[in-house]
Amino acid sequence: MAKRIYIATDLPDGVKQKFLNLSSEVKIKDGDGIVSKEQLLENVVGCHALVCTFKDTVDVDVLNAAGPQLKVICTISVGYDHIDVAECKKRNIMIGHTPGVLSDAVAELTIGLLLTTTRRLAEGLDAVKRGEWGPFSLMWLCGTQLSGRTIGIVGLGKIGLAIAERLVPFGVGRIIYSGRTEKSEASKFNGTFVDFTELLQESDIVIICCALTPETKGLFNQETFSKMKNTSIMINISRGPVVNQDDLYTALTTGQIQAAGLDVTTPEPFPTDHPLMKLKNCVIFPHIGSATVDTRTEMIMRSFYNLQAGLKGERLPFSVY
Amino acid sequence: MVRIYVTRCLPEDSVSLLQKTGLEVLMRSTDDAVPREELINGISGCTALICMLTDKIDKEVLDAAGPNLKVIATVSVGFDHINLDECRKRNILVSNTPRVSTDAVAELTVGLLLATSRRLMECVNAVKNGDWKSWGLLWMCGTELRGSSVGIFGLGRIGIAIAARLQSFGVKQFYYTDIVEVPQASKFGAEKVDLDNLLSKSDFVIINCALTAETRGLFNEETFAKMKKNSFLINAARGGVINQKDLYKALTSGTIRGAGLDVTDPEPMEKDDPLLTLNNCVILPHIGSNTIETRTEMANLAVNNVLAALDGKALLTQVPY
Numbered sequence: 001m002a003k004r005i006y007i008a009t010d011l012p013d014g015v016k017q018k019f020l021n022l023s024s025e026v027k028i029k030d031g032d033g034i035v036s037k038e039q040l041l042e043n044v045v046g047c048h049a050l051v052c053t054f055k056d057t058v059d060v061d062v063l064n065a066a067g068p069q070l071k072v073i074c075t076i077s078v079g080y081d082h083i084d085v086a087e088c089k090k091r092n093i094m095i096g097h098t099p100g101v102l103s104d105a106v107a108e109l110t111i112g113l114l115l116t117t118t119r120r121l122a123e124g125l126d127a128v129k130r131g132e133w134g135p136f137s138l139m140w141l142c143g144t145q146l147s148g149r150t151i152g153i154v155g156l157g158k159i160g161l162a163i164a165e166r167l168v169p170f171g172v173g174r175i176i177y178s179g180r181t182e183k184s185e186a187s188k189f190n191g192t193f194v195d196f197t198e199l200l201q202e203s204d205i206v207i208i209c210c211a212l213t214p215e216t217k218g219l220f221n222q223e224t225f226s227k228m229k230n231t232s233i234m235i236n237i238s239r240g241p242v243v244n245q246d247d248l249y250t251a252l253t254t255g256q257i258q259a260a261g262l263d264v265t266t267p268e269p270f271p272t273d274h275p276l277m278k279l280k281n282c283v284i285f286p287h288i289g290s291a292t293v294d295t296r297t298e299m300i301m302r303s304f305y306n307l308q309a310g311l312k313g314e315r316l317p318f319s320v321y
Numbered sequence: 322m323v324r325i326y327v328t329r330c331l332p333e334d335s336v337s338l339l340q341k342t343g344l345e346v347l348m349r350s351t352d353d354a355v356p357r358e359e360l361i362n363g364i365s366g367c368t369a370l371i372c373m374l375t376d377k378i379d380k381e382v383l384d385a386a387g388p389n390l391k392v393i394a395t396v397s398v399g400f401d402h403i404n405l406d407e408c409r410k411r412n413i414l415v416s417n418t419p420r421v422s423t424d425a426v427a428e429l430t431v432g433l434l435l436a437t438s439r440r441l442m443e444c445v446n447a448v449k450n451g452d453w454k455s456w457g458l459l460w461m462c463g464t465e466l467r468g469s470s471v472g473i474f475g476l477g478r479i480g481i482a483i484a485a486r487l488q489s490f491g492v493k494q495f496y497y498t499d500i501v502e503v504p505q506a507s508k509f510g511a512e513k514v515d516l517d518n519l520l521s522k523s524d525f526v527i528i529n530c531a532l533t534a535e536t537r538g539l540f541n542e543e544t545f546a547k548m549k550k551n552s553f554l555i556n557a558a559r560g561g562v563i564n565q566k567d568l569y570k571a572l573t574s575g576t577i578r579g580a581g582l583d584v585t586d587p588e589p590m591e592k593d594d595p596l597l598t599l600n601n602c603v604i605l606p607h608i609g610s611n612t613i614e615t616r617t618e619m620a621n622l623a624v625n626n627v628l629a630a631l632d633g634k635a636l637l638t639q640v641p642y
Contacts (some may be wrong), residue, residue: 012400013465033455034454076458104491105465108435108439108466116445121433121605124608133588138616141606142611143608143612145615147428165489166490169485169489170428237524269448272450285448286453292439294468296458299502
């Protein structure tokens with residue numbers, strides 16, 4: 001019996017055929033745009049395998065709609081907070097993800113987001129387009145420099161480490177980090193392990209790199225912002241729900257912190273009329289951390305290997321559990 | 322009676338420096354160019370002048386100043402706006418502010434490069450316009466520095482500072498073109514090549530040369546034709562090095578992939594310039610040194626040059642006649 005596979009995302013031409021060759025019953029989503037909940041429920045019926053992205057919520061409804069023959073879910077992402085892992089474990093459904101390939105792309109994007117925020121690049125381009133670029137002014141559109149700044153990294157995983165390594169040549173001051181345990185790799189950049197409160201109090205730039213868990217949900221709230229320097233800049237590249245957005249809005253508009261750069265929000269896509277959108281000191285990117293042709297292709301290939309193994313009932317090369 | 326005349330409002334730190342001296346200071350209260358008549362009135366009888374490059378210090382202004390004027394400190398690297406010959410005749414010392422902005426400009430250039438290669442401005446606008454709903458795996462994908470070749474045209478202090486920052490992004494090979502051998506190039510394994518080789522081998526071409534008779538308009542249709550089709554051109558040096566009409570053609574015909582400019586010719590750029598309509602062209606309003614730290618340091622240097630002159634000491638950064 002042919003294995004039915006639903007792929008809830010468009011695939012680049014170069015790799016599409018590989019997936020199509022895995023079975024005679026492969027359905028691939030057409031074109032851009034996110035698969036709706038209804039479309040997902042409809043298309044998973046009778047599937048043995050599901051390939052999805054972090055945009056697709058794979059909950060009990062979806063697992064029930066699929067049926068008991070569903071054996072493997074491959075998410076083209078590192079994070080898997082969009083999948084009900086506990087429920088999958090109960091049903092013996094394997095879950096594959098794509099760790100290890102996107103650290104460089106995400107770290108690079110984080111530096112881009114940081115510089116866009118500290119050096120006010122979006123404001124700059126906007127000023128040119130509006131004809132607001134006038135003759136020389138000493139203090140117009142001045143940003144803050146990275147030289148000598150204390151950087152605080154919340155969660156020193158692969159991505160946090162890659163960010164720290166890229167920041168060193170910018171002449172930053174201390175790099176400190178918080179998390180559950182001390183990391184030996186921190187010696188690569190003379191990083192110091194501190195508790196969360198000390199990180200908030202000491203840092204000029206706070207970069208959030210931790211996973212989204214019940215402990216980190218809403219971690220950045222009114223109380224957190226009140227401990228930060230009011231000249232500080234907050235960068236979030238982890239997951240939107242780690243930051244309480246209402247409290248962030250208050251912090252940014254009352255001078256509790258100076259500016260924020262977000263590559264992740266709640267929800268995604270972010271509504272165009274959200275109050276944070278109107279703030280000049282809040283930069284918002286549409287979750288493009290891993291958005292490079294090379295990295296996305298590598299992630300897709302990892303999912304392919306997960307899928308291939310899962311269809312054979314073998315252990316996945318990149319398994320969530 | 323010593324009087325210092327300042328043609329612009331200076332940053333807080335610099336004002337404090339001046340106030341500590343107890344000397345009489347006449348300072349314009351705003352950060353815009355002083356009208357010529359006000360300049361001529363203000364400079365009359367003063368001992369020291371702190372000015373900007375928007376202030377034309379010619380024979381007429383020097384005559385209006387009178388015989389007390391001992392020193393002119395411009396808060397800029399350039400001094401084309403000052404008639405050095407007339408200053409020499411009158412024994413007026415002149416200072417500028419070189420070498421202070423290296424870190425700020427290098428930092429901005431990397432930000433500009435990332436804004437171009439990772440399509441950051443397109444993404445900011447996509448979020449604002451509600452285009453985020455079109456998300457797909459290859460939506461808004463950019464190009465990584467990892468594994469790329471970077472060619473720097475003009476490896477002076479700023480070029481070296483840029484290379485140092487890019488090195489930790491996984492660049493595979495640096496090239497440079499310069500009239501001299503640059504010893505520090507070995508730190509990045511940078512190979513010295515002629516311009517044609519730089520153009521044909523580099524995925525990222527970064528212009529860092531001075532604007533001279535030889536470099537004016539150097540990047541034209543012929544030059545772009547020698548570049549790789551997927552390459553990016555970054556210019557934070559001087560706008561006049563690039564022929565902008567030819568750049569427009571190159572960007573719209575797929576001759577090169579994208580360009581990021583912090584400098585244009587003329588400056589400011591007209592808001593209806595065709596380059597501003599292109600998604601693959603990022604333009605910033607010459608904000609290379611626009612950080613509070615660097616502009617303050619420049620202003621402080623001007624103040625300290627003035628104080629040195631008034632003390633009969635050698636200037637810190639004298640412009641030779």
